[in-house]
Amino acid sequence: MRTQRTQTEHESHNVRVVRAFMTEGVELVSAFGDDRSARRIETALAAVAHPEFELIDRDSLEFAGRAIPLDGYVAAWRHFLECWERLYLVVEGIVEHKDRLVVIARVSGESKNAGILLEDRRAAVWTFRKGRVLRIEQFTTPAEALEAAGLPAEREASAPLGSPAPSWIPSVWTATAENASAA
Numbered sequence: 001m002r003t004q005r006t007q008t009e010h011e012s013h014n015v016r017v018v019r020a021f022m023t024e025g026v027e028l029v030s031a032f033g034d035d036r037s038a039r040r041i042e043t044a045l046a047a048v049a050h051p052e053f054e055l056i057d058r059d060s061l062e063f064a065g066r067a068i069p070l071d072g073y074v075a076a077w078r079h080f081l082e083c084w085e086r087l088y089l090v091v092e093g094i095v096e097h098k099d100r101l102v103v104i105a106r107v108s109g110e111s112k113n114a115g116i117l118l119e120d121r122r123a124a125v126w127t128f129r130k131g132r133v134l135r136i137e138q139f140t141t142p143a144e145a146l147e148a149a150g151l152p153a154e155r156e157a158s159a160p161l162g163s164p165a166p167s168w169i170p171s172v173w174t175a176t177a178e179n180a181s182a183a
Contacts, residue, residue, distance in 0.1 A: 014128045015094060017048050018101055025090040029081050029109075038074045045073060050132035057138040085112045092121075100149040101126045104142045125149045 021044055032038050045053075054067035055076065068076045081087060087109035095102040104123045110116065123145035127135040139145040143153035 012096060013131055014099070014101055014126070015096060017128075017131075017133065018094060018103060018126055021045065021048060022091055022103065025088065028077070028087045028089055029084050032074060032077050032081055038078065042070075042074050045133070046070060048133050050129050050134040052129075053133060053135070055136050055138075058144075059138070059140050083112050085110045085115075087118070095146065095149070095151065097149050097151050099128045101128075102142070102145045102149050102151070104145070 030037070031041065049070050053070045055069075055073050056065055056067055057076075058065050062079070087107065090106045090108075091103060092106055093104045095104070102123055102125055104121070107118065107120045107122050109118045111118070121142060122138065122140065123142040124136050124138045125145050125148050126133055127137070137145075137148065139148065146153045
């Protein structure tokens with residue numbers, strides 16, 4: 001995982017919080033699958049969350065960009081993951097700018113009902129207030145997240161690493177919609 005900084009050369013408190021909360025790679029269905037694991041995630045987030053914490057997913061079909069409070073975080077992820085057999089998230093990099101971190105990740109997996117394969121690149125902006133996570137805002141592309149964090153959408157950061165994914169592999173949301181209609 002690479003970390004880019006626009007302020008200082010030392011690892012900030014905010015970067016340490018994100019690294020502690022998000023491992024470099026995780027299988028999301030398993031991570032949120034059982035109650036014990038879900039409670040660990042919720043407890044870890046509660047320990048670093050600001051009292052006004054909210055999760056916002058710009059592309060959510062169900063929530064349409066509305067804020068999800070801390071007590072709805074695990075439920076929202078579990079609902080999203082219902083249609084996935086496996087869904088892997090690998091953090092590729094963290095870009096820091098003032099009180100915001102852009103976490104760039106590769107998402108891959110297979111849907112439960114339709115067997116749809118997925119390879120996608122996503123990003124989230126983590127906003128901090130007084131050393132606590134105020135907001136996690138999820139975006140479709142790293143370029144959108146970088147712009148939302150007040151950074152230029154760098155071509156290198158928004159282009160897929162390595163060779164491009166085959167054009168037949170759908171995005172997260174296309175696969176979710178197709179999988180839901182197959183049920």
